[in-house]
Amino acid sequence: MNVYVCYREKDGISLSNTTLVMTEREIEQLIERYQSNKIERNAPGVRFCFKVGTVTVTIYNSKKVLFQGGGAAEFAQQFGSPNAPSTKRPSKKTTGTHLPDHLAKLSVIGSDETGTGDYFGPITVTACFVPASEIGWVTEYGVKDSKMLTDDLMRQMAPALKESLIHSTLVLPNPKYNELQASGMSQGKMKGMMHNQALLHVLRKMDGASYDYILIDQFAEASTYYRYLSDVPTVVNERVLFATKAEQIHVSVAAASILARVAFLEEIDRLSEIAGVTIPKGASSKVDQVAAHIWKQRGEDVLRSMTKWHFANTLKAKKKLT
Numbered sequence: 001m002n003v004y005v006c007y008r009e010k011d012g013i014s015l016s017n018t019t020l021v022m023t024e025r026e027i028e029q030l031i032e033r034y035q036s037n038k039i040e041r042n043a044p045g046v047r048f049c050f051k052v053g054t055v056t057v058t059i060y061n062s063k064k065v066l067f068q069g070g071g072a073a074e075f076a077q078q079f080g081s082p083n084a085p086s087t088k089r090p091s092k093k094t095t096g097t098h099l100p101d102h103l104a105k106l107s108v109i110g111s112d113e114t115g116t117g118d119y120f121g122p123i124t125v126t127a128c129f130v131p132a133s134e135i136g137w138v139t140e141y142g143v144k145d146s147k148m149l150t151d152d153l154m155r156q157m158a159p160a161l162k163e164s165l166i167h168s169t170l171v172l173p174n175p176k177y178n179e180l181q182a183s184g185m186s187q188g189k190m191k192g193m194m195h196n197q198a199l200l201h202v203l204r205k206m207d208g209a210s211y212d213y214i215l216i217d218q219f220a221e222a223s224t225y226y227r228y229l230s231d232v233p234t235v236v237n238e239r240v241l242f243a244t245k246a247e248q249i250h251v252s253v254a255a256a257s258i259l260a261r262v263a264f265l266e267e268i269d270r271l272s273e274i275a276g277v278t279i280p281k282g283a284s285s286k287v288d289q290v291a292a293h294i295w296k297q298r299g300e301d302v303l304r305s306m307t308k309w310h311f312a313n314t315l316k317a318k319k320k321l322t
């Protein structure tokens with residue numbers, strides 16, 4: 001069964017139907033809760049029907065409840081009944097940008113990248129698993145979006161996170177980045193491949209431990225993301241969700257953002273050592289100055305080996321040489 005193909009073309013939103021069997025009490029609660037969303041459906045055996053967003057829910061006299069439409073599987077997940085074990089866990093086909101309720105409290109593998117806009121240094125990607133039972137201390141520890149924390153604080157936090165949480169950090173060295181870029185590969189595709197690989201590593205390290213969802217900090221439409229991976233042999237595509245600002249949605253993505261950032265900073269430290277000068281982050285005019293300095297002192301090849309060479313900074317630095 002090729003699950004991947006069936007949702008890749010739907011912008012990542014599952015269009016599958018989900019059927020649950022519910023108890024009388026659960027059904028009564030459902031009807032009460034969604035009374036104002038009621039729609040008329042005079043089909044045989046139908047007790048109640050309602051619509052929430054793109055999801056249509058039909059409750060049958062048989063106590064079967066049918067969820068249909070975009071995001072149906074995600075929506076149905078919150079009503080999983082103990083009487084229907086197959087629906088207790090989120091559907092394996094679930095993917096997309098419709099986020100399930102209470103996502104922040106579930107066991108999630110989060111994934112985030114950094115370094116994409118920096119002239120110096122690599123792209124780094126981290127995937128990090130935070131099971132529901134660990135969310136409390138990780139949050140109390142101060143884990144949040146890396147953009148809201150200082151570099152120093154993140155460096156201090158990283159060791160405990162690395163020790164306690166299953167994670168994988170990938171670094172794309174600048175020479176490799178430049179080679180791929182020169183061959184015509186987009187930065188988006190590089191990122192996509194790195195996210196997928198980091199997730200594969202984490203899943204392998206988890207060794208079958210259960211999780212509810214994978215949440216990727218969204219840098220492309222889900223359909224684009226899977227297109228980037230069309231020639232990758234193993235694609236992680238079960239229960240994958242995409243969201244922008246995902247660092248603020250689940251602490252696993254925030255932890256991933258910190259670990260990715262610290263890996264980037266460590267690489268900047270290493271390159272600074274090689275260059276004999278403190279390398280600045282970003283792509284500002286300060287970056288042009290330092291680039292020109294390295295070019296003069298160490299030559300073009302050394303500069304190239306530590307930068308994203310196709311950035312406009314290269315030309316700007318070159319102009320400073322004369």
Ligand code: MN
Binds near residue numbers: 112113217257
């Ligand atoms: Mn991000």
